[in-house]
Amino acid sequence: MSEAEFAVSKELIKQLIDGTIDAERLLKMDRKDKARFFNYIAVLQERVAWSDQILLRLGDKLYIVINDQRQRVAKCECGHELGDYRKNWKLACKIRTRRTIEEMSQVYDPAPAVPEPGWQEIREFFCPSCASQLAVEVVAPGYPIVFEMLPDLDKFYGEYLGAPLPDSAPDWYEDQTHAVTRQWAEKSA
Numbered sequence: 001m002s003e004a005e006f007a008v009s010k011e012l013i014k015q016l017i018d019g020t021i022d023a024e025r026l027l028k029m030d031r032k033d034k035a036r037f038f039n040y041i042a043v044l045q046e047r048v049a050w051s052d053q054i055l056l057r058l059g060d061k062l063y064i065v066i067n068d069q070r071q072r073v074a075k076c077e078c079g080h081e082l083g084d085y086r087k088n089w090k091l092a093c094k095i096r097t098r099r100t101i102e103e104m105s106q107v108y109d110p111a112p113a114v115p116e117p118g119w120q121e122i123r124e125f126f127c128p129s130c131a132s133q134l135a136v137e138v139v140a141p142g143y144p145i146v147f148e149m150l151p152d153l154d155k156f157y158g159e160y161l162g163a164p165l166p167d168s169a170p171d172w173y174e175d176q177t178h179a180v181t182r183q184w185a186e187k188s189a
């Protein structure tokens with residue numbers, strides 16, 4: 001760490017999350033400070049109403065946590081669980097699809113920026129419990145629901161942070177989304 005840089009305190013992390021940090025301090029921050037990640041998690045943990053251990057934040061209101069059954073699940077800020085984090089959590093959401101120019105114009109401005117009906121559609125993903133909008137994707141009709149991120153948590157905690165998770169196992173890093181869609185197909189058969 002150079003003299004101009006400094007380790008990132010919890011107070012600074014709070015300013016980062018709230019967007020109130022000043023530009024000069026932001027630029028001088030030591031970007032390789034690994035304690036920063038744990039401070040970040042500690043600040044997030046103080047801000048949620050539940051006590052499951054946060055492993056990673058996926059979005060403004062979305063986390064991967066270890067729940068009370070010792071499972072790694074995607075969890076909304078409101079406490080609603082969206083299932084095993086290896087299965088695309090979007091499949092556990094309420095989904096609104098906007099397909100027509102009228103539907104898409106309600107959320108796009110100015111008009112030239114509106115996606116072209118027939119070629120693209122807007123999908124909005126909502127938490128089934130608190131109705132928070134957790135993600136939006138604009139894709140071609142029929143395109144599979146995008147699995148934005150399957151993090152290799154064991155590699156990240158073990159190799160990068162040097163703090164292996166107690167339940168680390170090779171099959172945590174495995175996309176299992178197909179198990180959900182297979183179940184749907186079996187139910188409808």
Ligand SMILES: [Zn+2]
Nearest residue numbers: 076078127130
């Ligand atoms: Zn929620």
